[in-house]
Amino acid sequence: MSQTITVKIKLLPTKEQKSILRKMSQSYISTINMLVSEMVDEKKSTKKSSKDISAFLPSAVKNQAIKDAKSVFKKARKSKFTTVPVLKKPVCIWNNQNYSFNSTHISMPIMIKGKAKKTPIRALLVDKDNRNFELLKHKLGTLRITRKSGKWIAQISVTIPTDEGTDGKVMGVDLGLKVPAVAVTDDEKVRFFGNGRQNKYMKRKFRTERKALGKKKKSNAIRSLEDKEQRWMKDQDHKVSRAIVDFAKDNDISVIRVEQLANIRQTAKTSRKNEKNLHTWSFYRLSQFIEYKANLAGIKVEYVDPAYTSQTCPKCAGKNQAQDRKYKCKCGFEKHRDIIGAMNIRYAPVVDGNSQSA
Incomplete structure (x- = not known):
């Protein structure tokens, strides 16, 4: 058996990195809302690829935005378009093949001078009991970066194997x-x-x-x-x-x-x-x-x-x-x-x- 949890990690980006993350997060949500609107108008899923989308995002992140937009569209179609979600909270998501980390930094492609460049961002991965770093040794999912109360937070999806007890106590x-x-x-x-x-x-x-x-x-x-x-x-x-x-x-x-x-x-x-x-x-x-x-x-x-x-x-x-x-x-x-x-x-x-x- 397994359980999927979210490991939250505080990020400490530089002033320049904060500006880039803010712009990318806004662009990510705008891209999803645009794609969903187009799909709802046409009543069918998009066939666009990252090359068809002009946004302040690396191609890998554009692909993730397309995937998320299709997911939102499926929910709207299931409700017969009576409810079409419009995302508002800025966020940016990378799949598990497009980020890496060590004990002090998380690295992912971000936009530097108009081009995607894998960049390390300082992160508090090691807490007082080393729990976060231990959890990240398991199967990793998407990396989600968002801003809450003025602080940048990385949320990493982790799938952990669990073994249920059998003695019935x-x-x-x-x-x-x-x-x-x-x-x-x-x-x-x-x-x-x-x-x-x-x-x-x-x-x-x-x-x-x-x-x-x-x-x-x-x-x-x-x-x-x-x-x-x-x-x-x-x-x-x-x-x-x-x-x-x-x-x-x-x-x-x-x-x-x-x-x-x-x-x-x-x-x-x-x-x-x-x-x-x-x-x-x-x-x-x-x-x-x-x-x-x-x-x-x-x-x-x-x-x-x-x-x-x-x-x-x-x-x-x-x-x-x-x-x-x-x-x-x-x-x-x-x-x-x-x-x-x-x-x-x-x-x-x-x-x-x-x-x-x-």
Whole structure:
């Protein structure tokens, strides 16, 4: 089995390279939109080659633009031309035969003085744990370069082989605010992840700083602080998801079960003091990080119906409301509320119905 992921790498182009990439990205999108418009008018796919297209692009990139335009046209034809997509975000794409890289640069053909020349652009390919560079040793797909928040980003499609476990060991993971995550294996090993108290403190700190900046009408500083907060939250989710998957690997888990939290903001009961935290924390992102990292480790992720998982007694199946974080059943069974949730998630109905027995 295999999984296709996208490896994101920050680029550090020179001033001249930035100008070229900006012009090429705009030309790439304009070329696709032009070709799609022509194909829609003629109601048939184009037969043009790179020689027929006049654009500020190397021939290899023109060919990729033609390929992408045909793909957009197929979607439009499938909808009987009721919807014809018009691409707006500047981007430029090279296929896997037209770029290369080393530990410090990514090289691809760009337009230099009117001619295509393979040019190295400085890139942060080696991160602190060397993870990106290791991932790029697998089968490579297209290279996509785009600009986000003023920064140039290279996105490389990578296909990675994965081996699913076969021993059938299952682990349930309960996600929350006071305790970011709790995992329970089917042999009753328990682990808590993250620091809800610290997260709450940091969220309150960011909110207080934004309020102070708002009084001073420093809108740019507010935006910068919001970006900083989002980066911090994302980093917390990465750390928690990595720890969860490492715990699963250490215990030979083949299936991780997580709550399907699509409607958590509508269904979760929360106090007023936690409400702002709940509505700004991405539970979906954390679950996606868990799935992404688990799949790389050959571990399957299943989403389950979260109904009553924190209220049902694992011993007698009775329904009880937890008092704060303590759950106590009439049968005498007692546990931390979130541990109860994780225990029940192991056996809860899988959303798509395709599950491995726990």
